[in-house]
Amino acid sequence: MMDVARLAGVSHQTVSRVLNEHPNVSEPTRLKVRAAIAELGYRPNRTARALVTGTSKVIGVVAPNTALYGPASMLTAFEQAAQDSGFAVNVGSVRSLNERSIADAVERHLDQRVAGLVVIAPVASAGPALARLPEDIPLVTIDGDPERASTLVTVDQVAGARAATEHLLAAGHSTVWHISGPADWFDAAGRVRGWQEALQDAGAEQPPLLTGDWSAESGYRNGKLLARLDEVTAIFTANDHIALGLLRALSEHGRRVPEEISIVGFDDVPQAAYYSPPLTTVRPDFDAVATASVELLLAQIESGAPDLTARRTIAPTLVSRDSVAPPPSR
Amino acid sequence: MMDVARLAGVSHQTVSRVLNEHPNVSEPTRLKVRAAIAELGYRPNRTARALVTGTSKVIGVVAPNTALYGPASMLTAFEQAAQDSGFAVNVGSVRSLNERSIADAVERHLDQRVAGLVVIAPVASAGPALARLPEDIPLVTIDGDPERASTLVTVDQVAGARAATEHLLAAGHSTVWHISGPADWFDAAGRVRGWQEALQDAGAEQPPLLTGDWSAESGYRNGKLLARLDEVTAIFTANDHIALGLLRALSEHGRRVPEEISIVGFDDVPQAAYYSPPLTTVRPDFDAVATASVELLLAQIESGAPDLTARRTIAPTLVSRDSVAPPPSR
C-alpha cells in the first residue's frame, strides 16, 4: 500500500480512501492512485482490514454435513447468492446437529471474525444451541424452529403439504395416507401438519401416520405394508426419495401407480420426472430461500443490529406429472 | 491477550508462547497462563495471527456450483476431513468452470490468505486456469486433468468402468453399450476409456458410443433409441441418474431389465438400491478421496513447497444388485 502511495505521490491514507470510495478525494488524485494500483497489481490485504475493522466480508455457514438433496441444494444456492453480494462463505459443517457441535462451529466462525452467521438447522435438537448464541451478531436461520428462531427463512412446508394433499383429494380420493420424514425435523413436522389440515378441512378421515427418515429404504419398508392394504388409494410422501422406495415396494406387490394408487412426493429432485411413473411432487424454491437469506443477513450487517422480527416464507409449487389419477372405481 | 498476561503476571509474549505450545515455558507459568485464559474466556484472534504470519488455518476450495451427486458428495466429505484436521473451509463456488471464473475464485481466496487451495475441476475447460495458478501455494486438484495437474487426487474412473464392463461380459453378454457423460468431463472420459479397454481386452466388438450429460433425461433420450435395437443386451451408463432415465425408457418400450437387458450404473447414489430393478453400480469412495486430498495438502503446507509429483488414485468398488443377468437365449 505504501508502494502504491509512493508511486502515486500521495499518502497511504489517500490510497485507503480511494480503495474505500470515500467522497473526499479529488478526481485527479483518484485517477493517479487507480493507475498506481493497476501498475503494481496491488491487491488489498483483507486480513489486515479485518483486523482493524473487527469484521470481514465473510459469512459463516453452519450446516449439517449431509448430501441430502434439500440441505445440499440450499447450501449451494446460498453460496452463490452470498458470492454475488461480494461475500465469501466459510462453511462449518457439523456431523450432528446437537448443541455442542453447533456451539463449536459457531465459535470457530466467531474466531474468524465473520460478518454474519447462517445456520441451516432443520432439526429440533439444534434449538438449545441457537438460543444460546451471542446476541450481537447478525444471524439468519434457515429451516429453523418456526416457534423460536428470530430471523428465519423457510420453505412453507405446511402450504406445500396442503397442496399435495388437496391435489390428491381433488382427484377423487376419499383420503390420503402420509409417510413422513424423521419426527425431529421441522420440515417433516410442517409437512405432517399441512397434510392433517388439508384432510380436516376436507372432512376426510385421517389415516394413521407412517414415519420414514427421508431415505428410499424407509419408503420401501412402509410401502411393503401399504401395498397390502386394499383401502389405500392415495399416498403423500415427505420427499421424493421415500416415494421412490414406495414405488418399488408397490410394483413388487403388483400394485399399479397411478391406476390403483396415486402418489405425490416432495422436493422435485431432478430425477423425479423419470421415476416409473413420473412423479407428481412439490417443488421448493431453494434459490428464493437463498436470496432471501442473504438479503436479510445483509440488512442486519448494514444496520449493525440483529433484526429479531424479520421472517420470510417461500411458497413451494406443485409439479404435476403422471403419478396421480382418480381412484379405481369398485 | 494483554489482559491475560496481566492476570497471569507474565508478558504478552509468554501468553503467545503458551498458545503456540512453545517448548521454552516452565510448567508453573504455563498453568498460570492457562488458568487466566480460562478465567477470562479469552479466545485468540485468528485474524491478527493471519496478518502477521501471512497465512491462516483456512483452506480455499474452488468447486463447481452444482448439486450433482459426485461433486456435492466430494465437497461435503472434504469439508469434514479438513475440519477434522483443524482447518476451516472457504468455499468459492463457480457457476461455470471457465478460465476466468476459476481465476477470480482463486484470487478471492488468495486475498483471504488461505493456507492452501483445493480445486475440484472435473472438466477440461478448467485446464488453462489451473496452469496459470501461482506456483508457491499448496494446491491439490481433485478430479482434474490426469495429464496435466500436479498434485492430483482422483477416483480411478478407468478401473471402475472396466469393472462394470467386465462384470457384464462375465455374465455372458457378447458386448456392452455405453451411455457416457459430457465429453469435456474427465470423469466421463475415463469411464469411456475403461469401457473401451475392457471391450478390447475381451475381444468384444465395440458398439457406437452414446453421449449423455449426467442427467436422467439424457438416459431416457438414449434409452428410447436403444430400446428399439434388438441386439442390445447390456448397457453401462456413466452414472446412476442416466441409468434411471434409461430404465424408464426401456420399461416404456416393454423391454424388461434384467431379463432382456442388463444395466450397470456408476456412483451408487443412495437411491440406486430402490430403482426397478435395484441397480448394479460402481461405488467411488468419496471419503477416501477427501482424506487423501487433505493429507496431500497438509503435507505441502507443512513442507512449505508444492509437491508436483504426488498423486493418489482411489479405486472404486462394484456393488452388485439385480440389474444384471445373462443375456436372453435366442
Added chain:
DNA sequence: CGACATGGTGGGACCGCTCCCGCGACGGCG
C-alpha cells in the same frame, strides 16, 4: 474584511498477534 465552514490531504496511533533480540539465572566444563 475577518470568522468560519468545507473539501482535500497527510501524520500518526492502533487493531491483536508473532518474531527478533536481549537479559538474567543457572549449570557444565576446562
Added chain:
DNA sequence: CGCCGTCGCGGGAGCGGTCCCACCATGTCG
C-alpha cells in the same frame, strides 16, 4: 573459578490496513 551455552522470560518492532485528528487552501457569509 571464570566462561559460555541453555533456558525462561520480557521488550519492542512491525504485519497492512483504518480511524481520528490536524492541517491548509478555498469559498461564504454577516
